[in-house]
Amino acid sequence: MSKPHYDREHHVKKATGIGDPQCFKGEAGPAKFKVGDKVRIKDLPDIFYSRTQVYTRGAPATVAELVYESPAAEDESWDNTDNPVWFYSVVFRQKDLWPDYPDAFANDTVETELPERWLEPM
Amino acid sequence: MAEKHKPAPMVDEVSEFEVLEIAVRELAIEKGLFTAEDHQHWTEYMHTLGPLPAARLVAKAWLDPEYKKLAVKDGVKASLEVGIDWVNSMPTKFGTPSDYCNLRVLEDTPKLKHVVVCTLCSCYPRPILGQSPEWYRTPNYRRRLVRWPRQVLAEFGLQLPEDVEVRVEDSNQKSRFIVLPVRPEGTEGWTEDQLAEIVTRDCLIGVAVPKPGKTANDPRPVRPAVNPYHHH
Numbered sequence: 496m497s498k499p500h501y502d503r504e505h506h507v508k509k510a511t512g513i514g515d516p517q518c519f520k521g522e523a524g525p526a527k528f529k530v531g532d533k534v535r536i537k538d539l540p541d542i543f544y545s546r547t548q549v550y551t552r553g554a555p556a557t558v559a560e561l562v563y564e565s566p567a568a569e570d571e572s573w574d575n576t577d578n579p580v581w582f583y584s585v586v587f588r589q590k591d592l593w594p595d596y597p598d599a600f601a602n603d604t605v606e607t608e609l610p611e612r613w614l615e616p617m
Numbered sequence: 618m619a620e621k622h623k624p625a626p627m628v629d630e631v632s633e634f635e636v637l638e639i640a641v642r643e644l645a646i647e648k649g650l651f652t653a654e655d656h657q658h659w660t661e662y663m664h665t666l667g668p669l670p671a672a673r674l675v676a677k678a679w680l681d682p683e684y685k686k687l688a689v690k691d692g693v694k695a696s697l698e699v700g701i702d703w704v705n706s707m708p709t710k711f712g713t714p715s716d717y718c719n720l721r722v723l724e725d726t727p728k729l730k731h732v733v734v735c736t737l738c739s740c741y742p743r744p745i746l747g748q749s750p751e752w753y754r755t756p757n758y759r760r761r762l763v764r765w766p767r768q769v770l771a772e773f774g775l776q777l778p779e780d781v782e783v784r785v786e787d788s789n790q791k792s793r794f795i796v797l798p799v800r801p802e803g804t805e806g807w808t809e810d811q812l813a814e815i816v817t818r819d820c821l822i823g824v825a826v827p828k829p830g831k832t833a834n835d836p837r838p839v840r841p842a843v844n845p846y847h848h849h
Contacts, residue, residue: 510711514704514718
C-alpha cells in the first residue's frame with residue numbers, strides 16, 4: 496500500500512512571484528455584492544478559527560470596496576484553498592457597533608475586510 | 618577575586634518565546650526546510666526595513682497627483698517606485714506569510730482621518746514600515762482604539778474636531794494599511810526630501826498628523842490607571 500501523498504508546497508508553487516492574495520485572482524466567480532450595498536454580518540459559529548471579529552457580528556455595514564479574492568480564513572487555516580471567495584471592505588457606523596458611542600461623533604466609522612460568506616443582504 | 622571582575626550579563630534571561638524560536642529554527646534547519654545561511658539572510662533583510670519608504674511614498678503623492686492616484690488604487694505598484702517590492706521580497710517571494718501583498722493606502726481629507734489597528738493580532742505593513750512599535754501590539758491599544766478612538770488619539774496628543782470623521786481601519790485579513798495624511802500648511806514649495814522628513818511612523822499609522830519642524834515620534838504616553846489595583 497503506497498503512502499498517501501500530500502503536497503505541502505502547493506501554495507508556495509502557486510504564489511511565488513505572483514503574490515498572495517493575487518494568486519487567487521479570478522477564482523471566486525461573480526461577486527454577490529457591489530460597492531454601496533447594505534449588508535449585515537452573519538453571526539455564524541466559529542469553530543477553531545475565524546478572522547471575523549465578534550464585535551461585527553449582527554451589525555449592519557456598507558460595502559466600500561471589493562478588495563481581492565482569497566480562500567476565507569476559516570478554510571485557509573486548514574490549508575484548504577479549494578474555495579476562494581470575494582473579500583469586501585465594509586464600513587460600519589460606530590453607533591451601530593457600540594450603542595453608547597457619543598452622538599456628537601455620529602460620523603465616526605470602522606472599516607474592515609470580510610469574506611463573502613459572512614455577509615447577507617439587508 | 619576573579620568573580621569581582623566578571624562583566625555583567627548583557628541580558629538577564631532569555632524569554633520563553635526566544636527559547637521556542639531557537640528550538641523551532643534549529644529543528645527546521647536540521648530537517649532541511651532552510652539553511653542557517655538562509656536564516657541569516659532573512660534576519661538581515663528584516664533589519665533593513667523601516668518607515669522611510671512609506672514616508673517617501675507620501676511625499677511623492679503630495680507632489681504628484683498622478684502618483685497619488687496610483688498609490689490609492691494600487692499600493693503594491695506604487696511601492697515599487699520607493700524601492701519596495703512586496704511580491705519578490707524575502708523570505709517567501711509571495712509576501713511573507715503574515716504580510717501578504719495587498720497594501721492599501723488610506724487617503725485622509727480635511728473631513729476624514731484614518732487610523733490603523735489590528736484588533737485580532739498585530740498585522741502591520743512591515744515591508745514598507747519596518748517592525749511595529751511595541752505599543753501597537755499591546756492589548757490596550759488594540760482593544761481601545763476600535764471602541765474609543767478619540768480618547769486614544771487624544772492620549773497621543775491628537776484632538777480632532779467633531780465634524781471630522783474618524784475612521785478606524787481594523788486590519789484583519791490580507792490587506793496591510795498606511796495612512797496618506799493631508800499635507801500640512803506651511804510646507805508650500807518644499808522638496809520631496811523635506812516633505813518626507815515630517816512623515817513620521819506615527820503619521821503613517823494615523824495616530825499623529827505631520828507638522829512642519831516635527832521629524833520624530835512622540836514617546837508613547839504612559840498614564841497611571843484610574844482605579845489601580847492595590848496589593849494588600
